Amino acid sequence: MRTTAAMLLAAGALGVAAGAAATASDTPWNGWESLRLKARKMLFFTGSVEMTQRREGDVRVLETATHARFFGATLARSFTVTRLDAHTGRPLELTSRSAKSGRHYRFDAAGYTVRKLSPVYGADAPIERWAVTSQVRHAYPEAAPGAAAPVVYDYYGMILEIGNAGLERPGDEARFLVATSSGVKGYRIRVGEQRASSRTFRDLRDGGKRSVTVRELRLRIIPEDPDDDEGFLKMEGETELWIESGSGTLLEISGKIPRVPGRVEIEIESIG
Numbered sequence: 001m002r003t004t005a006a007m008l009l010a011a012g013a014l015g016v017a018a019g020a021a022a023t024a025s026d027t028p029w030n031g032w033e034s035l036r037l038k039a040r041k042m043l044f045f046t047g048s049v050e051m052t053q054r055r056e057g058d059v060r061v062l063e064t065a066t067h068a069r070f071f072g073a074t075l076a077r078s079f080t081v082t083r084l085d086a087h088t089g090r091p092l093e094l095t096s097r098s099a100k101s102g103r104h105y106r107f108d109a110a111g112y113t114v115r116k117l118s119p120v121y122g123a124d125a126p127i128e129r130w131a132v133t134s135q136v137r138h139a140y141p142e143a144a145p146g147a148a149a150p151v152v153y154d155y156y157g158m159i160l161e162i163g164n165a166g167l168e169r170p171g172d173e174a175r176f177l178v179a180t181s182s183g184v185k186g187y188r189i190r191v192g193e194q195r196a197s198s199r200t201f202r203d204l205r206d207g208g209k210r211s212v213t214v215r216e217l218r219l220r221i222i223p224e225d226p227d228d229d230e231g232f233l234k235m236e237g238e239t240e241l242w243i244e245s246g247s248g249t250l251l252e253i254s255g256k257i258p259r260v261p262g263r264v265e266i267e268i269e270s271i272g
Helices: 155-164
Strands: 034-039 045-056 059-070 073-085 091-098 102-107 111-118 131-139 173-180 183-203 209-223 236-244 250-256 264-271
Touching: 034 250, 045 264, 059 155, 073 155, 155 173, 155 236
Parallel strands: 183 264
Antiparallel strands: 034 045, 034 264, 045 059, 059 073, 073 091, 091 102, 102 111, 111 131, 173 183, 183 209, 209 236, 236 250, 250 264
């Protein structure tokens, strides 16, 4: 299964020395527009995740760009655009593309449609010019009698929603339903650890480096289907996220990438 993890968030605008605790007014956790995470130094491996978000009226737009190379060869290079209802967090549309293939999801009240795409005019052509190679419709799961209809997220919308899931201490767990190309799949997100940690990053608003003390939670992202292929950098199996505990914004991701020995760790580099 491939997940990765995602990545959204962390850290920012303090004029305090390394190790000093950040106050709510100093931190950018809830207002970032651009976020970059970079792989820790590994022999022959480089990787990064970049995320941007903006509002367009009642729509929240999240864009991601990921890149991983090992011994100079590209292992993963992909781009996504997620459009969400800015008030409810429900997905409206998702487009993902790599050098060889793409997918387009369109969501409505009853389910979603997935079109698989091929870059017949090259990977850099506008997605509207990619050829549709297949199309399939998936219905949302039926609600239990007397229960509200379940919310189905796309993978990146799930990452954004983690901060609203009530995860506060080790042992807390939430379950999300995620739209994939083969149907709706379950993900369990479990808090494994909490800690205070010093994070250093570049504040893109003034270009300066900042070091702050952050209260963090370590989350285990556990797909219920081991063959699922959603997420960042083609990570396989269970992945881990470190998030800022108050907002749920992402500080670090770790997981296993095919053909790369050991676990890869991607951590916050800049935010603004």
